[in-house]
Amino acid sequence: MPAEATTAIASPAIASLGKVDRETMSGRVYRDLRNLIMAGQVCPGERLSIRTVAGALGTSMMPVRDAIARLAAEQALEVLPNRTVRVPILTRRRFQELRTIRLMLEGHATAVAAERVTPPALDEIRALHAAFTAEHAHAEPDAGRLIAINKDFHFRIYEAAEMPALMQIIEGLWLQIGPVLNFDLRSKSRRLSDRVALRYHQGMLDGLEARDGAAARAALAGDITTAGDFILACDALLDE
Amino acid sequence: MPAEATTAIASPAIASLGKVDRETMSGRVYRDLRNLIMAGQVCPGERLSIRTVAGALGTSMMPVRDAIARLAAEQALEVLPNRTVRVPILTRRRFQELRTIRLMLEGHATAVAAERVTPPALDEIRALHAAFTAEHAHAEPDAGRLIAINKDFHFRIYEAAEMPALMQIIEGLWLQIGPVLNFDLRSKSRRLSDRVALRYHQGMLDGLEARDGAAARAALAGDITTAGDFILACDALLDE
DNA sequence: TCCCTGCAACTGTGATCACATATCGCAGCG
DNA sequence: CGCTGCGATATGTGATCACAGTTGCAGGGA
Numbered sequence A, B: 001m002p003a004e005a006t007t008a009i010a011s012p013a014i015a016s017l018g019k020v021d022r023e024t025m026s027g028r029v030y031r032d033l034r035n036l037i038m039a040g041q042v043c044p045g046e047r048l049s050i051r052t053v054a055g056a057l058g059t060s061m062m063p064v065r066d067a068i069a070r071l072a073a074e075q076a077l078e079v080l081p082n083r084t085v086r087v088p089i090l091t092r093r094r095f096q097e098l099r100t101i102r103l104m105l106e107g108h109a110t111a112v113a114a115e116r117v118t119p120p121a122l123d124e125i126r127a128l129h130a131a132f133t134a135e136h137a138h139a140e141p142d143a144g145r146l147i148a149i150n151k152d153f154h155f156r157i158y159e160a161a162e163m164p165a166l167m168q169i170i171e172g173l174w175l176q177i178g179p180v181l182n183f184d185l186r187s188k189s190r191r192l193s194d195r196v197a198l199r200y201h202q203g204m205l206d207g208l209e210a211r212d213g214a215a216a217r218a219a220l221a222g223d224i225t226t227a228g229d230f231i232l233a234c235d236a237l238l239d240e
Numbered sequence C: 001t002c003c004c005t006g007c008a009a010c011t012g013t014g015a016t017c018a019c020a021t022a023t024c025g026c027a028g029c030g
Numbered sequence D: 001c002g003c004t005g006c007g008a009t010a011t012g013t014g015a016t017c018a019c020a021g022t023t024g025c026a027g028g029g030a
Helices: A025-038 A050-057 A061-073 A092-116 A119-137 A143-160 A164-186 A188-209 A213-234 B025-038 B050-057 B061-073 B092-116 B119-137 B143-160 B164-186 B188-209 B213-234
Strands: none
Touching: A025 A050, A025 A061, A025 A164, A050 A061, A061 B061, A092 A143, A092 A164, A092 A188, A092 A213, A092 B092, A092 B164, A119 A143, A119 A188, A143 A164, A143 A188, A164 A213, A164 B092, A164 B164, A188 A213, B025 B050, B025 B061, B025 B164, B050 B061, B092 B143, B092 B164, B092 B188, B092 B213, B119 B143, B119 B188, B143 B164, B143 B188, B164 B213, B188 B213
16 A cells, blocks of 8 residues: 555655645635635625526536525625525615725734744735836726735735734625625726825835834725725615 | 415404524524534533434435534634544633634623613613523523523623624634633532622623723723633633 | 553545525416 | 416435545464
8 A cells, every 4th residue: 555544654756745625615616716705706795696607607507596595695795585595686775884894803803913924925015016016007996806816915915914713804894895896897097086095005004014003094094094085976776 | 376476465464474494404503503612501522423413303415514614614613634524622722812813802892882772772781681690690600501691691782782794703702612612611619719700790881881881891801811710720721 | 651452433535315496488368 | 457366497415325535453374
């Protein structure tokens, strides 16, 4: 029998074996849908049918059922009284509530990150900021890429706070807000606030480098607040 | 055909029809497990087998699979690399992190509640505090009931803040902390901190009545902090 | 006494099926 | 022209089955 089962034989050949798809299909569907939602690539109100998604992914209904159940538990999807499931439509009130929570939680994560961030982490954050800036410099910036880099920039900072439970909650918040980014994504006028986004990001970076938690937090607050104002002005939200 | 399907016929008889079990078995299993966990009636590290739970509940595996998937998404349960699922075992570090987050979130909810609480809500909160006090007066207080009343007291306050998204997050936090209440529950020495718990609850109530958000928040902070210290002293937690 | 081996029971995963219900479209009547 | 009623389609839910992987334990060898 090959060495895997035995205790101490370490052949160099083993390391090159690679891992055999240790991921369940449920997990994969879940992750894919999650990324889709967080990247703002699904429309608020859009309906998901288990069979349709399963067909599109070439699997049976089971993994999709599972993934949707998990996303619904995180409020990333919504099950209507009809028991059909759709991408939630945020009310203005709820959006503002989420923004308030984000200011607290992401503000705290940023402040803590300013204390704990390591030089290599700072380098990564700098690189992401540079990439964000570069993408803005393009004549025709790719909105999808912009959103992705922005997300990486924020979460790389939160990760530096070394508070995994906090980060999971923050991810949940982005997951709920994700779909409205869709509208933002399609509106080309977003450039208006983009310049200020760059400035706030720079402020966060400066705060981290100076280990000034309050400054970094203040810059983040500006970022979140102005971005939120932009969405609110778009009225992609339910009035309620 | 009875009136239900038609538009405008409002017979008094209809109202008495009652609703026919409009709840899925998945939903029921989910809710039951959730309550069990939040009430601290499952042990950290305890393993759950889908078939076993299904057998105990007299259903097939399906609803249990569904419920467990949802709870796992909320970190209320944990899927091991083996793909078996168990009640998570908190590390000290994670427990302290959760406490920090609770101080922020529940503190904010309490402060906002102080501004928005209505007289009838205040009455309910007073009643719950009275019940909590009364249960303490018993010679042999029922720990389970104590935990339940405490939870109702806190969440009735948070509900008064009228921030549903915030409340869902807080529920998620209680869900993660629930299992360690189990140890607390079994240790009879808990009386030590109970007196102080009563005092802090009184302080929260006073703050709400005076519409003094800062005072209510400070009292809540004392409650959470001292309760957390008690758990940490029990070392029911993983050292990491 | 300890460690290894091999078999049996058990577990989660994915697929498929049956069923009750909801939704949509169309015909028929007012 | 608009509303009502009915049939066809599609949807979520729950049950059952097959399978692969893991775990646990007993037996045999050193």
